[in-house]
Amino acid sequence: MLTMIEEFFQNVGALDAIKVTLLLAFSSTSIATILGVLFGLLLEKYHFPFKNLVIRINRTLMGVPPVVIGLVVYLLLMRRGPLGSFSLLFTIRGMIIAQVFIITPIISGTVYAYAAKFAPQVRNFAKTVGATPLQTELLVLKEMRSEIYFAIVSGFGRSISEVGAVMLVGGNIKGRTRTMTTAISLLKSQGIYSEGIMLGIILLIMAFIVQTIAEHFKKEDIYDENF
Amino acid sequence: MKISNLKLEVSEFKMDIADLNIERGFKHAFVGPNGSGKSTLAKAIMQIIPNHSVDLEGLSSIDIMLAPQRPYLLHDTVMNNILYPLKIRNRKVNNDELISLLDMFNLTDKKNQYARSLSSGEQQKVSLIRCLLCHPVYLIIDEALSNLDSESVMRIEEIIKNDKETTWILISHQLTQVLNICDKVHFLDKGKLIESGDTEEVLLKSKNEIIQNYMSNQVIKVRE
Amino acid sequence: MKKLFKALAVSLAILMVLGGCSSNQGGENNNTPVVEDKGVLLMATTTSTADTGLLDYLAPIFKQDTGYTLEWSAVGTGEAINMGKNGDVSVILVHAKASEEEFVNEGYGVERFEVMYNDYIVIGPKESVAYSNDIEATFKAVVDNELKWVNRGDNSGTDKKERQIWKALGIDPATNPNYVESGQGMGATINMADEQMALCLTDRGTYLKVKNDATLGIELEIICEKDDNLLNQYGVIAVSPDKYPDTDIEGANAFIEWICSEKIQALIGEFGVDKYGQPLFFPNAKK
Numbered sequence: 139m140l141t142m143i144e145e146f147f148q149n150v151g152a153l154d155a156i157k158v159t160l161l162l163a164f165s166s167t168s169i170a171t172i173l174g175v176l177f178g179l180l181l182e183k184y185h186f187p188f189k190n191l192v193i194r195i196n197r198t199l200m201g202v203p204p205v206v207i208g209l210v211v212y213l214l215l216m217r218r219g220p221l222g223s224f225s226l227l228f229t230i231r232g233m234i235i236a237q238v239f240i241i242t243p244i245i246s247g248t249v250y251a252y253a254a255k256f257a258p259q260v261r262n263f264a265k266t267v268g269a270t271p272l273q274t275e276l277l278v279l280k281e282m283r284s285e286i287y288f289a290i291v292s293g294f295g296r297s298i299s300e301v302g303a304v305m306l307v308g309g310n311i312k313g314r315t316r317t318m319t320t321a322i323s324l325l326k327s328q329g330i331y332s333e334g335i336m337l338g339i340i341l342l343i344m345a346f347i348v349q350t351i352a353e354h355f356k357k358e359d360i361y362d363e364n365f
Numbered sequence: 366m367k368i369s370n371l372k373l374e375v376s377e378f379k380m381d382i383a384d385l386n387i388e389r390g391f392k393h394a395f396v397g398p399n400g401s402g403k404s405t406l407a408k409a410i411m412q413i414i415p416n417h418s419v420d421l422e423g424l425s426s427i428d429i430m431l432a433p434q435r436p437y438l439l440h441d442t443v444m445n446n447i448l449y450p451l452k453i454r455n456r457k458v459n460n461d462e463l464i465s466l467l468d469m470f471n472l473t474d475k476k477n478q479y480a481r482s483l484s485s486g487e488q489q490k491v492s493l494i495r496c497l498l499c500h501p502v503y504l505i506i507d508e509a510l511s512n513l514d515s516e517s518v519m520r521i522e523e524i525i526k527n528d529k530e531t532t533w534i535l536i537s538h539q540l541t542q543v544l545n546i547c548d549k550v551h552f553l554d555k556g557k558l559i560e561s562g563d564t565e566e567v568l569l570k571s572k573n574e575i576i577q578n579y580m581s582n583q584v585i586k587v588r589e
Numbered sequence: 590m591k592k593l594f595k596a597l598a599v600s601l602a603i604l605m606v607l608g609g610c611s612s613n614q615g616g617e618n619n620n621t622p623v624v625e626d627k628g629v630l631l632m633a634t635t636t637s638t639a640d641t642g643l644l645d646y647l648a649p650i651f652k653q654d655t656g657y658t659l660e661w662s663a664v665g666t667g668e669a670i671n672m673g674k675n676g677d678v679s680v681i682l683v684h685a686k687a688s689e690e691e692f693v694n695e696g697y698g699v700e701r702f703e704v705m706y707n708d709y710i711v712i713g714p715k716e717s718v719a720y721s722n723d724i725e726a727t728f729k730a731v732v733d734n735e736l737k738w739v740n741r742g743d744n745s746g747t748d749k750k751e752r753q754i755w756k757a758l759g760i761d762p763a764t765n766p767n768y769v770e771s772g773q774g775m776g777a778t779i780n781m782a783d784e785q786m787a788l789c790l791t792d793r794g795t796y797l798k799v800k801n802d803a804t805l806g807i808e809l810e811i812i813c814e815k816d817d818n819l820l821n822q823y824g825v826i827a828v829s830p831d832k833y834p835d836t837d838i839e840g841a842n843a844f845i846e847w848i849c850s851e852k853i854q855a856l857i858g859e860f861g862v863d864k865y866g867q868p869l870f871f872p873n874a875k876k
Binding site: 150216217218227228305309310311312313314316320321323324326327328329330 | 664665667668670671672742743744745769770771772773774777781783784785786805
């Protein structure tokens with residue numbers, strides 16, 4: 139079965155590309171989750187000068203084209219760049235770094251938006267029942283869990299679908315840094331459309347599953363409207 | 366509980382209370398027209414007014430609880446909502462009491478339901494039960510009976526009357542309820558404390574025009 | 590680094606211009622064309638003709654001479670031929686003789702005309718392999734010493750050429766643990782090789798262009814060149830109107846006649862000399 143798939147996709151290394159895509163998505167989403175959730179919640183909780191500017195920059199970064207991030211990370215990681223000595227260019231680690239820059243703002247921005255809306259009432263509630271500050275923050279985290287899952291799933295979806303940064307930083311090296319999206323890009327450049335479409339369908343199915351999971355987390359909220 | 370020199374300003378609304386004494390062992394009521402600051406005072410006592418803190422002379426926030434008109438329910442089951450305040454206090458629930466309260470408010474069948482799917486009256490009940498189980502030193506009931514059926518209201522009134530442990534503070538427009546239950550009334554208007562004292566002294570015998578006006582309006586309403 | 594600052598300054602300037610006034614619309618038609626405007630001619634071609642800037646140089650002259658506006662899609666040879674097969678373009682300019690002849694034989698193309706050639710070279714870090722004019726010796730040395738090698742792996746003309754050479758040697762390059770497939774165009778592949786200090790096969794034109802234009806320059810040098818086996822013939826073919834009546838056969842024929850003309854052949858032979866000190870393409874259209 140696997141060899142059949144591999145043969146069907148000719149020489150682009152489709153199976154490796156799927157593996158790389160998943161490894162990349164899980165790693166970068168995990169790191170971005172820790173950074174993004176923390177940053178999003180801190181941003182909501184604390185007031186400081188230029189906070190609105192920080193929020194606006196975060197929102198801008200949520201929509202920044204990945205290829206721009208890719209270029210910046212490329213310049214950082216290249217042999218003659220400031221981090222060149224670590225030899226991270228054209229490696230999965232380098233791609234993870236680039237994707238963390240792309241996904242963290244998505245997660246922190248989403249978490250911040252929900253926290254700004256919901257955290258104050260959770261904190262007020264916690265005070266009316268006598269919770270300590272630590273218990274209060276844990277409760278905020280727990281009460282926002284479905285929104286946080288949603289943010290994480292959005293980040294994951296962005297990771298598997300992203301092509302610009304992984305192409306630049308990863309270099310689309312067969313069997314090492316080639317992802318499903320860059321494999322599709324390569325298949326297209328060779329004029330091999332049917333295989334590109336097949337790989338695209340697999341990616342679509344993955345995105346669909348991710349979206350279904352996201353929907354599942356959102357479903358609880360239907361009850362939340364009290365009329 | 367003694368509050369002195371409470372000064373607040375929350376979006377246009379100003380509150381200035383020089384001296385308020387909520388004695389332990391009595392049942393209190395905050396009374397006053399809409400916008401007089403009753404709920405704001407309750408929030409101030411709970412320390413949930415942004416950028417303000419009120420000095421409660423040794424009382425810690427764990428001693429005071431508030432059941433608001435529109436309670437916040439956790440994204441969880443009825444049971445976990447009820448047990449949350451005990452859990453954070455590291456206290457075990459009194460099972461007999463829990464069973465009887467659930468039974469009293471017809472929530473026994475719904476204890477494993479998602480709390481936010483309950484009706485607003487039932488949500489108020491959940492909020493009340495979780496406060497009652499904690500037996501706090503002070504418990505503020507801020508219009509928290511407004512959506513309850515009359516039978517449930519009667520039952521909770523019984524509980525309040527017979528309770529000797531908690532110092533209750535009722536915020537209510539139901540004057541018969543206040544007259545029936547409360548020993549002390551603190552009358553508020555436009556963010557100021559107009560009069561404090563025994564219930565009947567303040568509500569029925571006051572010489573203050575504002576209170577007299579308020580009372581006559583309420584009586585007319587009752588008659589209508 | 591200087592170039593990088595320059596680039597930053599330029600992008601800032603662009604932002605300022607965009608933000609400020611954009612009132613410079615119209616009114617700049619000093620070069621009214623002598624011939625009538627005949628619309629757009631679509632062409633599919635390989636990345637090398639576009640990446641080297643040859644088409645940017647030729648297109649305005651084509652417009653002046655014939656009235657056609659040349660627009661092109663620069664892709665790998667495989668895809669360029671595919672675009673012709675799908676009737677998406679009217680003419681193709683590529684370099685893969687066997688595929689081109691097949692394209693004509695299957696009836697998609699009218700006739701193949703040779704236009705020019707350029708040559709392939711092997712580039713790599715200085716003295717990684719001794720300089721030579723023998724491509725097979727160079728390729729062997731790479732495998733024997735397990736040197737880093739970047740292959741395009743995109744089925745392009747260059748990729749095909751490289752595989753041909755490996756095949757002729759009877760070597761599977763993938764046995765070299767330091768052999769990678771970039772799956773990208775020539776420019777990106779040269780950059781990757783330079784980053785990794787690896788060797789790669791490239792056409793001379795793209796190498797010279799990248800070396801000259803890259804913000805931070807390219808350190809790789811020519812390791813092997815001027816083997817007869819490294820010549821790279823470009824052909825131009827009009828898409829057959831029998832298959833696709835919509836294609837602009839007149840425009841395609843005009844382009845073929847024009848690019849094979851003495852005047853344009855001479856221009857192709859001069860192109861790049863001023864900038865790189867050597868021509869990028871060698872015209873050889875039959876008269």
